Amino acid sequence: MNKNINIIFLAIDALRAKKLSCYGYKRNISSNIDNLAKKGILFEDAYSCINHTDPSFTTIFSGKYPLSHGIINHGPRVTDIEVKTFNERKIKLLPEILKENGYKTLAIDWLWRWHKRGYDYYSGAKPQLSLHGFLKQQFRKFPFLRKLIRQSMVDKLQEKVFKGVSKAYEDARYVTDHAIKVIKENSGEKIFLFLHYWDTHAPYLPPKEYIDNYGRTKKRIEELFRYFTSTRFKEEFELFEKSVLEYKSAIISSYDGEISFIDYEIGRLIDFLQTQGIMNNTMIILTSDHGESLIEHGIYLDHIGLYDETIHVPLILTHPELPEDKHIQGFVQHFDIVPTILEILGIESNISFDGKSALSLINGSQLHSAIYAEEAQYQRKRTIRTKNWKYIHLLSHKDEICRRCGRIHGAREELYDLIKDPKEVNNIIEKEPEIAVTLKKRLDNWIEKYNYQEPTIETTADTYKEDMDKVEDRLKGLGYI
Ligand SMILES: [Zn+2]
Ligand SMILES: [Zn+2]
Numbered sequence: 430m431n432k433n434i435n436i437i438f439l440a441i442d443a444l445r446a447k448k449l450s451c452y453g454y455k456r457n458i459s460s461n462i463d464n465l466a467k468k469g470i471l472f473e474d475a476y477s478c479i480n481h482t483d484p485s486f487t488t489i490f491s492g493k494y495p496l497s498h499g500i501i502n503h504g505p506r507v508t509d510i511e512v513k514t515f516n517e518r519k520i521k522l523l524p525e526i527l528k529e530n531g532y533k534t535l536a537i538d539w540l541w542r543w544h545k546r547g548y549d550y551y552s553g554a555k556p557q558l559s560l561h562g563f564l565k566q567q568f569r570k571f572p573f574l575r576k577l578i579r580q581s582m583v584d585k586l587q588e589k590v591f592k593g594v595s596k597a598y599e600d601a602r603y604v605t606d607h608a609i610k611v612i613k614e615n616s617g618e619k620i621f622l623f624l625h626y627w628d629t630h631a632p633y634l635p636p637k638e639y640i641d642n643y644g645r646t647k648k649r650i651e652e653l654f655r656y657f658t659s660t661r662f663k664e665e666f667e668l669f670e671k672s673v674l675e676y677k678s679a680i681i682s683s684y685d686g687e688i689s690f691i692d693y694e695i696g697r698l699i700d701f702l703q704t705q706g707i708m709n710n711t712m713i714i715l716t717s718d719h720g721e722s723l724i725e726h727g728i729y730l731d732h733i734g735l736y737d738e739t740i741h742v743p744l745i746l747t748h749p750e751l752p753e754d755k756h757i758q759g760f761v762q763h764f765d766i767v768p769t770i771l772e773i774l775g776i777e778s779n780i781s782f783d784g785k786s787a788l789s790l791i792n793g794s795q796l797h798s799a800i801y802a803e804e805a806q807y808q809r810k811r812t813i814r815t816k817n818w819k820y821i822h823l824l825s826h827k828d829e830i831c832r833r834c835g836r837i838h839g840a841r842e843e844l845y846d847l848i849k850d851p852k853e854v855n856n857i858i859e860k861e862p863e864i865a866v867t868l869k870k871r872l873d874n875w876i877e878k879y880n881y882q883e884p885t886i887e888t889t890a891d892t893y894k895e896d897m898d899k900v901e902d903r904l905k906g907l908g909y910i
Contacts (some may be wrong), residue, residue: 447526451745472761482540499513607791628687633684657669740800761787762797768782797869
């Protein structure tokens with residue numbers, strides 16, 4: 430295959446696969462992504478290896494399982510030990526490999542820290558103005574202010590001056606505009622361009638034209654996300670839950686509205702590539718780092734848990750020399766993406782990936798008989814999912830209570846019959862103990878090879894403190910801290 434091909438990597442954060450028409454969603458909110466799928470290969474059974482952003486992108490771009498690259502938590506919960514492990518293992522990321530192979534590497538992303546490695550150009554999406562962010566800066570400069578200004582005052586001011594909740598990052602329009610600019614500036618180069626769309630991540634506040642009953646819906650969503658970003662989230666959880674259940678349709682329509690918005694912006698990008706003749710010489714990969722649970726399983730507007738809403742992700746690949754309009758069944762996981770890209774490009778590498786090239790899946794063979802995934806950050810769980818079954822278990826009983834909401838999600842061990850119960854609501858662990866034992870054994874065998882020690886000390890990694898400051902304000906806005 431042509432080795433001089435551009436690569437555009439579209440990541441849509443927190444996009445659940447089943448929310449796209451090409452993955453079976455009944456509402457038509459993704460016509461441009463559906464059309465993109467018609468131009469290439471759609472992997473029906475693609476899964477994330479972990480449920481949070483930092484470790485998931487590290488897997489996506491390293492071809493390694495989280496226990497193998499060492500990053501399992503997200504944002505400020507990433508520990509020094511995790512970063513140390515990641516560095517000591519000398520994990521190489523896709524942009525670094527591609528740069529060595531003549532690519533101009535470009536990214537529009539805001540994760541920074543180790544994620545920016547290997548890029549010739551790395552542009553964080555600009556932060557939105559927020560009172561919390563502004564005050565944080567002031568507190569850093571003038572620590573005595575912290576004593577004078579109480580959290581309740583900050584909340585009141587945020588409400589009055591900034592009219593409540595706002596997006597903590599630039600939107601899809603900005604990402605596409607910026608992408609077009611960057612592509613123009615690099616014409617004549619062989620490019621790898623990573624675009625990180627964020628709008629499907631909480632808070633879901635799409636522009637007016639992407640949502641019905643805009644005023645009413647927006648008001649409800651803002652009310653929900655005020656809880657979400659509150660420092661008293663755990664204490665107010667019952668009130669939050671009550672509102673979530675009451676505003677169910679507003680949640681669905683605003684999340685769907687964000688998908689329509691991103692879809693429109695991806696359509697605009699693809700139109701540009703087509704009119705410029707770039708599409709004929711470009712491979713496009715589209716995926717999400719993890720899905721999203723809107724109201725399912727008692728997990729609201731978040732990606733906690735290892736249920737399919739959270740780990741089943743879209744994966745679409747287009748390439749001028751690969752088949753068009755092809756739906757492929759069979760398990761594929763994020764750690765397979767790098768080996769697949771390298772095989773397509775004919776790049777030899779001595780890295781031992783945990784994933785495998787999915788080209789064999791395209792050609793009809795099975796890639797994996799099961800998928801494996803980790804949950805970190807707010808609770809520590811692990812799963813094995815086969816075609817028929819899903820087994821999930823809690824790693825340590827001290828982690829039983831979710832650190833985010835103070836509730837217990839699921840049970841210490843869960844087993845679901847995915848044929849009879851695809852929504853994973855009836856835990857049949859008591860009824861089918863033998864199946865659970867067999868699956869647990871497979872899961873333990875899979876994990877054993879990583880020789881992984883659970884980190885015990887939790888401190889933010891000093892090495893990345895400086896970059897962390899840049900993302901901290903936005904993490905606050907997203908409800909992580
Ligand atoms: Zn994410
Ligand atoms: Zn929780």
